[in-house]
Amino acid sequence: MAMALNDSVSANAMTLDSLRDSLIRQEDTIIFALIERARFPTNSPAYDHSYAKFPGYSGSLVQFVVRETEALLAKAGKFTNPEEHPFSPNDLPPSEAPPYNFTKVLHPAAASININKSIWNMYFDKLLALFTTPGDDGNYASTAASDLVCLQALSRRIHYGKFVAEVKFRESPREYEPAIRSQDRDALMKLLTVESVEELVKKRVAKKAMVFGQEVTLDDNNAKKGKCKVDPSVVSRLYAEWVMPLTKVVQVEYLLRRLD
Numbered sequence: 001m002a003m004a005l006n007d008s009v010s011a012n013a014m015t016l017d018s019l020r021d022s023l024i025r026q027e028d029t030i031i032f033a034l035i036e037r038a039r040f041p042t043n044s045p046a047y048d049h050s051y052a053k054f055p056g057y058s059g060s061l062v063q064f065v066v067r068e069t070e071a072l073l074a075k076a077g078k079f080t081n082p083e084e085h086p087f088s089p090n091d092l093p094p095s096e097a098p099p100y101n102f103t104k105v106l107h108p109a110a111a112s113i114n115i116n117k118s119i120w121n122m123y124f125d126k127l128l129a130l131f132t133t134p135g136d137d138g139n140y141a142s143t144a145a146s147d148l149v150c151l152q153a154l155s156r157r158i159h160y161g162k163f164v165a166e167v168k169f170r171e172s173p174r175e176y177e178p179a180i181r182s183q184d185r186d187a188l189m190k191l192l193t194v195e196s197v198e199e200l201v202k203k204r205v206a207k208k209a210m211v212f213g214q215e216v217t218l219d220d221n222n223a224k225k226g227k228c229k230v231d232p233s234v235v236s237r238l239y240a241e242w243v244m245p246l247t248k249v250v251q252v253e254y255l256l257r258r259l260d
């Protein structure tokens with residue numbers, strides 16, 4: 001049976017290492033998405049509720065793009081994959097695609113966990129200003145489409161915490177069960193945290209941002225050693241302050257329901 005997670009990983013072969021490999025690969029996706037978004041200036045009208053009125057719709061242009069894009073992708077079956085989480089879950093039409101038998105890895109309670117509202121607020125209220133330059137070039141629709149690519153990549157990575165938590169639980173159920181039974185969030189948070197891994201992640205994503213964001217030329221002498229397309233320290237901060245903490249929130253939320 002095919003697997004939702006990662007082509008080469010089957011439900012039983014799913015290990016913490018294989019999941020960490022996937023998280024590492026997703027770093028590339030996130031950093032390239034940020035680099036693409038940074039091609040545009042901030043373009044604040046895309047986020048201004050009074051900028052445009054789309055028929056039958058009230059909200060910002062970016063909300064409109066996200067809702068309509070997700071509606072199309074929902075019809076095509078995107079959200080039948082347990083790795084995918086919509087930003088507009090209340091407005092979605094059902095899938096019209098033939099069902100695919102994704103291997104069931106997670107406890108059914110996983111389906112009720114969606115923290116995209118927090119991801120949305122983090123992205124628009126905090127992150128965006130840190131990696132875009134102030135300005136307006138009128139490319140609001142393309143800007144909103146780029147935002148959605150960033151949001152989806154961040155959401156997929158953060159909600160991967162469900163799979164990480166499942167593997168951690170399976171590897172040592174006796175350690176987790178007392179904290180789950182007493183619904184002790186702090187104890188769960190402590191159990192699942194591995195500070196040494198977090199330190200490596202912060203350093204690696206900064207390095208990737210430096211490598212991926214360089215200007216590549218054929219003439220080494222003329223290589224522009226200077227600004228990266230996205231500031232590596234911002235990427236490191238994104239992971240330290242938001243991506244990993246939110247991934248841990250997902251893990252705790254999942255574990256709290258793991259014995260339901």
Ligand SMILES: O=C(O)C(=O)C[C@]1(C(=O)O)C=C[C@@H](O)C=C1
Pocket residue numbers: 020023164192193194195197198201243244245247248
């Ligand atoms: O690698 C793990 O063990 C994870 O749980 C993932 C992750 C992360 O988000 O990168 C989250 C919590 C740990 O403290 C370390 C890293």
